[in-house]
Amino acid sequence: MDQHLIAIDLDGTTLNNRSKLTAETINTLRSAAKDGHIVSIITGRPYRIAQHIYDQIGIQTPMVNFNGALTHIPHQNWDKEYEIELTKELALDLLAHRDELGIDTITVESKDHFWANQATKDVPEFLPNRLKPSQLLSKRNLSDNPIAMTIEYQPGSKKKIIQAVNEKYGDFVEPRVWGGPYNILELIHRGTHKESGMFYVAKQYGIDRTHIIAFGDEKNDQEMIAAAGRGVAMNNAIPEIKAIADDVTPIDNEHNGLAKYLRDYLKLA
Structure with a gap:
């Protein structure tokens, strides 16, 4: 299968209702990375409260924080890193x-x-x-x-x-x-949303929009879900996100909905 960018929101999407990663989710994301796909966390969270999740998954690909205002590879000096600042x-x-x-x-x-x-x-x-x-x-x-x-x-x-x-x-x-x-x-x-970070990461790996799959559940995922080649709303997403998504996970974030969907869609081992 062609290389995909898998853009994942954290809260209400990749994490369960206790803000934790399950073993099933970690294993699925690692399996996707092992198959050559780019797994990228794209979150509204600041880096200080997203780093431990990135480290737990065990990926070494770019992460987007602050809804698109910071794109970087944690623990590395990446020459493509950028910040969009206020004053x-x-x-x-x-x-x-x-x-x-x-x-x-x-x-x-x-x-x-x-x-x-x-x-x-x-x-x-x-x-x-x-x-x-x-x-x-x-x-x-x-x-x-x-x-x-x-x-x-x-x-x-x-x-x-x-x-x-x-x-x-x-x-x-x-x-x-x-x-x-x-x-x-x-x-x-102004104008900084998750999709700008998502497209920036895709560009670094030469991944076309049609090969971007993005998962989300809340209002700040709206632009990302609408812009991705395949925007997937979580089963527990707000109605506005489900309305613009290409698909909805059959299962919610509390029951590994993202992991199950990815395994089926990418035919992961």
């Missing part, structure tokens, strides 16, 4: 106006560092529950231009924050709302 000014501006905008927690991330105005127990793993003094968000500590920012806001503040960001930074910043029960906004560079 320190945006982070410090929001920090200065957080009370009037109704912002609780601001987390600012680069590839290897993060800063926040406070630690929080909300949304464990995704938002920092401990901060070193050097990670406290301030003009002095913020050493890098951020790649992405995560804003946990007070109920009812979403429109106000989006309006403030759009008025001042709308030419290059795109606010995106997290799905599910969270009052969380994500700020990334």
Whole structure:
């Protein structure tokens, strides 16, 4: 079979409902890689909370973080690595106006560092529950231009924050709302979505769009699923993703739906 790019979202797709990889999923992805396919994690997660999953799978191919704003090969100096940055000014501006905008927690991330105005127990793993003094968000500590920012806001503040960001930074910043029960906004560079990372990886390996198979379940997978040669929605995906997908896995993420689908589709051993 021809070489494919297998673009995999993590949460709700490759991971089960406890955010874990199963042995079946790991073995299937390794088997696909062994057969010459390129397995690429394409996630909204920052690198700091995706690296252990990449290492567990045991692949050495590019990973896309922050919904397309960082593409790199972990543990390697890859000359094709790229970052699409925001500005320190945006982070410090929001920090200065957080009370009037109704912002609780601001987390600012680069590839290897993060800063926040406070630690929080909300949304464990995704938002920092401990901060070193050097990670406290301030003009002095913020050493890098951020790649992405995560804003946990007070109920009812979403429109106000989006309006403030759009008025001042709308030419290059795109606010995106997290799905599910969270009052969380994500700020990334305008026009940066998962599909740009997916196509960039495909280009490095000379893989045509028709040989890209992409899996996802949530709103931030929309562009990737629509653009892939074969966009596959998980059985547990939101209706908007199922509506644009070429196919839907018969089984959900809690029961190795991605692994079973890949084994059948690529006829893996």
